[in-house]
Amino acid sequence: xxxxxxxxxxxxxxxxxxxxxxxxxxxxxxxxxxxxxxxxxxxxxxxxxxxxxxxxxxxxxxxxxxxxxxxxxxxxxxxxxxxxxxxxxxxxxxxxxxxxxxxxxxxxxxxxxxxxxxxxxxxxxxxxxxxxxxxxxxxxxxxxxxxxxxxxxxxxxxxxxxxxxxxxxxxxxxxxxxxxxxxxxxxxxxxxxxxxxxxxxxxxxxxxxxxxxxxxxxxxxxxxxxxxxxxxxxxxxxxxxxxxxxxxxxxxxxxxxxxxxxxxxxxxxxxxxxxxxxxxxxxxxxxxxxxxxxxxxxxxxxxxxxxxxxxxxxxxxxxxxxxxxxxxxxxxxxxxxxxxxxxxxxxxxxxxxxxxxxxxxxxxxxxxxxxxxxxxxxxxxxxxxxxxxxxxxxxxxxxxxxxxxxxxxxxxxxxxxxxxxxxxxxxxxxxxxxxxxxxxxxxxxxxxxxxxxxxxxxxxxxx
Amino acid sequence: xxxxxxxxxxxxxxxxxxxxxxxxxxxxxxxxxxxxxxxxxxxxxxxxxxxxxxxxxxxxxxxxxxxxxxxxxxxxxxxxxxxxxxxxxxxxxxxxxxxxxxxxxxxxxxxxxxxxxxxxxxxxxxxxxxxxxxxxxxxxxxxxxxxxxxxxxxxxxxxxxxxxxxxxxxxxxxxx
Numbered sequence: 001x002x003x004x005x006x007x008x009x010x011x012x013x014x015x016x017x018x019x020x021x022x023x024x025x026x027x028x029x030x031x032x033x034x035x036x037x038x039x040x041x042x043x044x045x046x047x048x049x050x051x052x053x054x055x056x057x058x059x060x061x062x063x064x065x066x067x068x069x070x071x072x073x074x075x076x077x078x079x080x081x082x083x084x085x086x087x088x089x090x091x092x093x094x095x096x097x098x099x100x101x102x103x104x105x106x107x108x109x110x111x112x113x114x115x116x117x118x119x120x121x122x123x124x125x126x127x128x129x130x131x132x133x134x135x136x137x138x139x140x141x142x143x144x145x146x147x148x149x150x151x152x153x154x155x156x157x158x159x160x161x162x163x164x165x166x167x168x169x170x171x172x173x174x175x176x177x178x179x180x181x182x183x184x185x186x187x188x189x190x191x192x193x194x195x196x197x198x199x200x201x202x203x204x205x206x207x208x209x210x211x212x213x214x215x216x217x218x219x220x221x222x223x224x225x226x227x228x229x230x231x232x233x234x235x236x237x238x239x240x241x242x243x244x245x246x247x248x249x250x251x252x253x254x255x256x257x258x259x260x261x262x263x264x265x266x267x268x269x270x271x272x273x274x275x276x277x278x279x280x281x282x283x284x285x286x287x288x289x290x291x292x293x294x295x296x297x298x299x300x301x302x303x304x305x306x307x308x309x310x311x312x313x314x315x316x317x318x319x320x321x322x323x324x325x326x327x328x329x330x331x332x333x334x335x336x337x338x339x340x341x342x343x344x345x346x347x348x349x350x351x352x353x354x355x356x357x358x359x360x361x362x363x364x365x366x367x368x369x370x371x372x373x374x375x376x377x378x379x380x381x382x383x384x385x386x387x388x389x390x391x392x393x394x395x396x397x398x399x400x401x402x403x404x405x406x407x408x409x410x411x412x413x414x415x416x417x418x419x420x421x422x423x424x425x426x427x428x429x430x431x432x433x434x435x436x437x438x439x440x441x442x443x444x445x446x447x448x449x450x451x452x453x454x455x456x457x458x459x460x461x462x463x
Numbered sequence: 464x465x466x467x468x469x470x471x472x473x474x475x476x477x478x479x480x481x482x483x484x485x486x487x488x489x490x491x492x493x494x495x496x497x498x499x500x501x502x503x504x505x506x507x508x509x510x511x512x513x514x515x516x517x518x519x520x521x522x523x524x525x526x527x528x529x530x531x532x533x534x535x536x537x538x539x540x541x542x543x544x545x546x547x548x549x550x551x552x553x554x555x556x557x558x559x560x561x562x563x564x565x566x567x568x569x570x571x572x573x574x575x576x577x578x579x580x581x582x583x584x585x586x587x588x589x590x591x592x593x594x595x596x597x598x599x600x601x602x603x604x605x606x607x608x609x610x611x612x613x614x615x616x617x618x619x620x621x622x623x624x625x626x627x628x629x630x631x632x633x634x635x636x637x638x639x
Contacts, residue, residue: 065631085488252562254528
């Protein structure tokens with residue numbers, strides 16, 4: 001007799017009347033699975049199941065249950081002695097140690113930061129018990145806080161943290177700390193443009209994680225960090241591979257936010273490699289995944305990246321829409337420099353669609369705004385874009401002046417000799433009216449790469 | 464007054480404590496059944512993961528689902544480490560492949576529920592199901608073993624399976 005089916009399937013009596021087919025009950029189907037001819041006609045059920053989606057789905061569910069019941073692991077579990085979880089006391093004792101060390105580390109850290117880094121070893125000579133995991137973490141946190149503002153100082157702090165970590169007696173704690181320290185050393189070295197050393201630091205960090213049973217999460221972060229270094233080095237194929245590896249590793253921990261960060265890196269590398277449409281596909285995918293998450297920074301960044309992709313693909317309407325959306329997000333975050341960047345992007349879009357005056361005005365405004373925020377390097381890049389556009393318009397005098405202003409901006413940003421040489425070459429070429437659009441792009445790429453060991457050579461000489 | 468440091472309360476993570484109570488059984492099942500960690504080593508693996516959880520607490524999202532996923536990922540990775548360390552570098556493919564923590568946890572919860580159901584069946588019923596489905600005896604063989612008529616064995620097995628399924632659906636909160 002047809003009845004309501006369980007586990008998601010509900011028999012609707014009307015179905016029977018409409019189709020004239022009697023849906024088999026769970027008992028019938030179980031008897032069928034057991035080929036129990038005493039209860040059902042196996043051939044009849046087989047024929048019905050072949051032509052009825054409801055019965056087939058119900059049978060499928062029962063087969064799934066049957067597979068689970070047949071699985072030996074299920075019976076191992078049935079036979080496993082029942083009981084409460086073992087005491088968590090050893091975990092809590094470990095947590096207690098870390099919490100106490102963290103508390104004590106505050107006073108040791110306060111004493112240490114009041115003295116020059118070079119004298120820190122003396123402190124440990126007098127306070128050998130101060131070299132704890134808690135203190136290493138405290139120094140590492142301080143270094144991370146300085147990463148963007150003072151990367152060289154951050155690196156020095158991380159070196160000190162590593163030296164303290166080597167004295168930590170608990171080996172697991174020591175390796176955990178040192179993997180964290182070396183991952184952050186890689187970040188500092190990347191920001192300082194010391195890419196080969198940054199890559200080596202990720203290898204070192206990975207070695208420490210390999211020594212600990214629970215290094216998987218840290219390893220995912222290290223792999224991601226390596227991806228960011230490879231990206232900066234322009235090694236995009238490896239960046240894509242590494243970013244994907246990182247995203248799989250984060251996914252194992254259900255860490256959706258970090259998966260999105262890794263996929264964003266992958267999309268950036270795809271874009272730089274020229275696979276702009278594929279990069280855009282990934283950006284759009286992660287933009288959807290970001291919707292339920294509370295990550296406004298990342299949402300703004302991905303929105304900007306979508307805008308840039310559309311601009312590069314020549315989809316200027318979409319590029320404008322996404323840039324304005326990103327601008328709104330950055331306004332909500334109060335991120336002044338990013339708001340200026342969106343103005344810069346809107347200016348470039350204006351230029352591409354022939355809104356020359358509006359575009360130039362936006363770029364000039366962006367350059368002035370960066371200067372006002374004491375961000376001369378960014379102002380310099382905007383001025384290079386202005387130089388390029390003025391050259392396109394054959395406004396030679398103004399272009400020459402702009403190239404000079406760009407060079408001055410980079411000098412204010414602390415540009416070293418190799419960059420100054422390149423910018424001076426460009427300014428002279430514009431002033432002599434021999435500069436080409438390709439030369440501006442060449443110099444811009446050279447300045448962006450900022451590789452001190454690569455002496456500037458004009459394009460013809462470089463070829 | 465003696466200074467008894469042992470009397471100080473533990474500065475423990477309440478979050479870790481709660482997560483331990485909530486997820487220990489699930490994590491034990493994954494380590495023991497999916498990754499085949501010996502029963503006497505499972506607790507050590509899980510405790511390592513919880514110590515790591517405390518270290519990374521600030522980086523783990525707060526929702527129960529995120530917390531559970533992180534711990535499942537931690538147990539999977541710690542289990543792989545166990546395999547590499549104790550059974551050589553070459554990991555069996557099913558252990559090495561990346562997992563989806565939500566799917567692994569759902570599957571484990573289903574199996575834990577089913578084991579609970581089977582454990583709760585009358586012993587005779589449980590034995591019939593074990594013999595028929597896990598040990599692979601036919602209904603006729605089981606009938607002979609238990610001195611039952613051929614049809615009776617089949618009917619009994621069907622009834623036991625039906626009872627198991629009904630209890631399973633009840634525990635899962637779905638209608639049977």
